[in-house]
Amino acid sequence: MTTAPRPRSALRKFLQSEASSGILLIGAAVIAMMIANSPLSEIYLAGLHKLIGPLTFQSWVNEALMAVFFLLIGLEIKRELYNGQLSSWPRRILPGLAALGGMIVPALIYLGVNLIQPGALKGWAIPAATDIAFALGVLSLLGSRVPVSLKIFLTALAILDDLGAILIIAIFYNAGLDWMALAGAGLVLFMMLVLNRLHVVRLWPYMILAAVLWWFVYKSGIHATIAGVAAAMLIPVKRTPAQPAAERSPLHRLENALEPWVGFLVLPLFAFVNAGVQLGSITPGDVVAPAPLGVALGLFVGKQIGVFAACYAAVRFGLAERPAGASWLQVHGVALLCGVGFTMSLFISLLAFPNDPERIGAVKLGILAGSILSAAVGAGVLYIAGRRGPAVAA
Numbered sequence: 001m002t003t004a005p006r007p008r009s010a011l012r013k014f015l016q017s018e019a020s021s022g023i024l025l026i027g028a029a030v031i032a033m034m035i036a037n038s039p040l041s042e043i044y045l046a047g048l049h050k051l052i053g054p055l056t057f058q059s060w061v062n063e064a065l066m067a068v069f070f071l072l073i074g075l076e077i078k079r080e081l082y083n084g085q086l087s088s089w090p091r092r093i094l095p096g097l098a099a100l101g102g103m104i105v106p107a108l109i110y111l112g113v114n115l116i117q118p119g120a121l122k123g124w125a126i127p128a129a130t131d132i133a134f135a136l137g138v139l140s141l142l143g144s145r146v147p148v149s150l151k152i153f154l155t156a157l158a159i160l161d162d163l164g165a166i167l168i169i170a171i172f173y174n175a176g177l178d179w180m181a182l183a184g185a186g187l188v189l190f191m192m193l194v195l196n197r198l199h200v201v202r203l204w205p206y207m208i209l210a211a212v213l214w215w216f217v218y219k220s221g222i223h224a225t226i227a228g229v230a231a232a233m234l235i236p237v238k239r240t241p242a243q244p245a246a247e248r249s250p251l252h253r254l255e256n257a258l259e260p261w262v263g264f265l266v267l268p269l270f271a272f273v274n275a276g277v278q279l280g281s282i283t284p285g286d287v288v289a290p291a292p293l294g295v296a297l298g299l300f301v302g303k304q305i306g307v308f309a310a311c312y313a314a315v316r317f318g319l320a321e322r323p324a325g326a327s328w329l330q331v332h333g334v335a336l337l338c339g340v341g342f343t344m345s346l347f348i349s350l351l352a353f354p355n356d357p358e359r360i361g362a363v364k365l366g367i368l369a370g371s372i373l374s375a376a377v378g379a380g381v382l383y384i385a386g387r388r389g390p391a392v393a394a
Contacts, residue, residue: 025134025342028268029275029368036276044276061273062350065266067214067228069343072262073132073162074232075255082237085156094311094320095156101310102157102338103128103164106302113294120291123352123363125172127298127370129165129344132158135337138375145386146330149323154334157307165344166229173351174222181220185227188213192234199236201250206235223351267343274346275368277361291359292366295345299370300377303339308332333382339374341367 035044048058055063080086086095106127114120132155139146139154192209200206210231218224237251286292311331314320322331345367353359 023137024264024268025137025271028271029342032272032274032276033279036278041276041278048273048276058273061269062347063218063224064214066270066347067225068258069262069266069270070166070225070228071210071232072228072255072258073159073166074229075235075251075258077159077163077229078232078235078237079251079255080156080159085152086159090320091156092160094314094323095153096160097310097314097319098153098157098307098335098338099160099164101306102130102161102303102335103306105306105309106298109302110294110298113297114290117290119356120294120359123291123295123349125165125168126345126348126352126363126367127295127302127339127341128168129341129348130158130161130303130338131340131342131344131371132162134340134342134371134375138337138340138379139334139382142379142382142386146382147323147325150326150330150334153323153326154337157334157338161338162344165348166226169223169348169351170226173348177221178219181216182222185213185216185220185230188216189230189234192231196234196236201236203235203250203254206231206250206254225347270343270346274350275364277364286358286362287365289362292362292369295349295363295366296370296373299339299341299345299367300336300373303341303374304332304335304378307335307338311335327385329385330382333378333385336374336378336381339378340371341374342371345371 032044035041049056052060077086086092107124110124110127111121114123135154135158136151139151188209192206192213195205195209210227213231214224214227217227217230232251235251235254237249308331311320311322312328315322322328346364349360349363349367353363
């Protein structure tokens with residue numbers, strides 16, 4: 001008796017093309033910076049703030065399109081928890097502790113640098129998140145120099161890191177709550193749960209309800225992107241008699257359908273809309289101000305310390321095993337890549353300082369500096385470590 005092969009994670013299956021989507025993401029950010037500091041800057045800014053219905057173009061991207069990104073992240077989290085690299089506690093321990101260390105240490109570094117700046121303390125979570133697409137893109141460029149186990153480890157770590165970022169956004173970055181809207185969101189979630197329990201496998205009922213859920217969450221005061229994660233948790237992942245192949249489950253079909261749109265449209269558009277910092281209005285003093293400095297140090301220094309120390313401690317005390325075939329130098333290289341916080345860090349900065357465009361502009365430079373340093377040094381360490389051959393036992 002043969003069993004159907006276990007479905008591959010869309011993120012793992014797409015590791016090679018993640019590199020090209022990462023390059024597109026960088027290109028969109030560079031183009032935005034160039035336009036924002038050119039004679040076209042007024043047209044660029046006017047376009048961002050142009051009203052389209054109830055929201056500006058920038059708000060549609062940040063609150064509606066990014067909800068699609070969070071929907072994809074939620075689907076990936078659920079799939080990994082169900083039958084992937086996070087499906088059992090032994091598999092969760094190492095990436096879980098690494099993700100926790102990689103969030104706590106950068107936040108502490110940011111808070112330490114900004115203790116004398118009370119207005120900047122709200123940005124403590126900015127360096128706590130890892131950009132999964134960017135980090136995996138850099139890793140995939142190194143090809144066979146990096147063991148497959150490390151790619152899987154980084155995927156699991158980044159997924160748990162994203163889960164932590166989602167919880168932070170939901171708990172710490174929300175406005176005054178509208179309880180009627182929250183009740184409406186709860187009703188929609190209940191309807192999606194009923195569809196799930198009735199084994200409805202068509203996607204369109206879930207998508208209609210997800211759109212209604214987004215509207216209620218948007219009106220509730222909780223950031224609207226959380227609707228994407230909540231909806232993902234109720235998309236069926238189990239096989240049914242009518243859909244015997246796991247790859248044909250609603251979750252896998254939706255994940256595979258969304259991934260190219262998110263990687264090649266949503267994230268580059270988000271970068272284009274939000275990375276356009278006007279450098280003329282920023283002085284050298286702004287760049288080394290506590291907020292951007294705390295972000296840059298949190299990403300570049302805090303991430304590598306937090307992730308690597310957590311991994312080393314977990315292995316040293318017998319809580320987990322080091323990724324197979326990987327040396328400690330390669331683990332350190334991956335820890336450095338976790339400092340690439342581009343997309344998620346930009347997103348959280350907008351939530352932390354919604355009415356302070358000057359501080360956001362300076363913080364964006366800190367995000368870019370920390371992310372670029374982390375990517376460059378991490379790739380260099382992994383390249384050197386790969387030339388040394390497979391790891392020996394510690």
